[in-house]
Amino acid sequence: MEGASTKGVLSHLSLLEVQARSRKTQPQRPSQLKELKAKVEALMTQRDQLRAETETHQNLKKLRASMDKQCTHEEDEEEGMDEDSENSNLLRLMARQTQLKDLLHAHHIIGGYNVIKTHQGKGVCVSMATAYEGVCLETYNLEINLKPTVRISRHNVPPFIPLNDLTERSNMQTDLRTLLDPLSQHLNAFAGRRQQLKLLKELHKSVEVMESNVLCSLLVLMFTVPREKTAVLCSLDYTDRTRCLPTRVHFECDDKELPDSPEWKKHRSLFMETPVHKALITMRKMGNIL
Known part of the structure; x- marks a missing residue:
């Protein structure tokens, strides 16, 4: 998007220069010349702004990649940027902000389940807590690989819970909640029935x-x-x-x-x-x- 906009600005500047040369032999009104100069200055300002935005976007992209991969050699990834400069610190804050926004968005999409990254950002671990009548019970975990396809790599879900059937019926490649929501229902129902049995024996x-x-x-x-x-x-x-x-x-x-x-x-x-x-x-x- 930035490259196309920059190209358009430069093309417009070139066209104005051609028009200016073709009009040298023609008498120009002072008001026309003033208008053209103002337009040229505005376009040059826009060009400089686009170049700055492009450079900032590239730096943010580099920092995000470094953060997501948890790279230990961050200095090599950020070559050309002064570590102590004010601009570098601002870029870091902007990159961190976009990273947090992405995490919050992901948290919303998956329905508020607790998620942590694993394998240097290549997977996630989803924690599913169970409860009955306000009492917190067991917590189950799913370790999910995201690349090349979304799949469950490890879990501690009891074998009598139909996890494979739920996975096959879900659309987890595009919507992980189609698996997590019914699985949570099964786990909480099981935990509730077991808690009832415990209370029955006690009471x-x-x-x-x-x-x-x-x-x-x-x-x-x-x-x-x-x-x-x-x-x-x-x-x-x-x-x-x-x-x-x-x-x-x-x-x-x-x-x-x-x-x-x-x-x-x-x-x-x-x-x-x-x-x-x-x-x-x-x-x-x-x-x-x-």
Whole structure:
């Protein structure tokens, strides 16, 4: 852009010189001569400004490349610039400002995930924190290479999280959030289900956990109905791996009529709408379990 503008200014100056020579034999009004001189001076000023901007742009480009690559021999990269000069310090500040703007823009694009550069700027490490009910839990990391193509090089995502499937369904070459957002949903849902199981064991000593898996997508509990002293098996199936609530609840006991009673149908809905440890608190307050 700068080169094209400079060429245009120089061409205009040449044209004015040709016109001036062709008009030497013609009488010129003083006002015309004054106009032409002012136009020439303005164009020359614009030319000088464009040259200065081009030089500044080249120096900024050189400094940015040096910063991005974390070059240890910065002096060689910046040959011709005085380290102690005021202009050099100004250029450094301008380069740093553009670098920070790029990082902020990238942070916005990827949805606010924490990112640090790796491999001398050739990759990034994305940190994905999990939480449940305001409590910070585990943090998972993805190391992503950016060149020649965007790909995951290392990670500590649990093997039962479908990272490969999420990667294949994403458009991470142009929009990394198409991978990070669904992955974050899976990780936070898993962390939430596991935290519910932990709270269940801490708060409900009388409730026995008969079965669970590493993904915490299946949970079988046994509790006792106080009046009949009847043991009830409660199966919670979390088929939607992006949620902390079950999609299917099943009761089983010797009293075949109990699971289909209106009261226990309400309990079934309670489990599907409320975290398991809170649902058990409600059932205990109602006197339905020990």
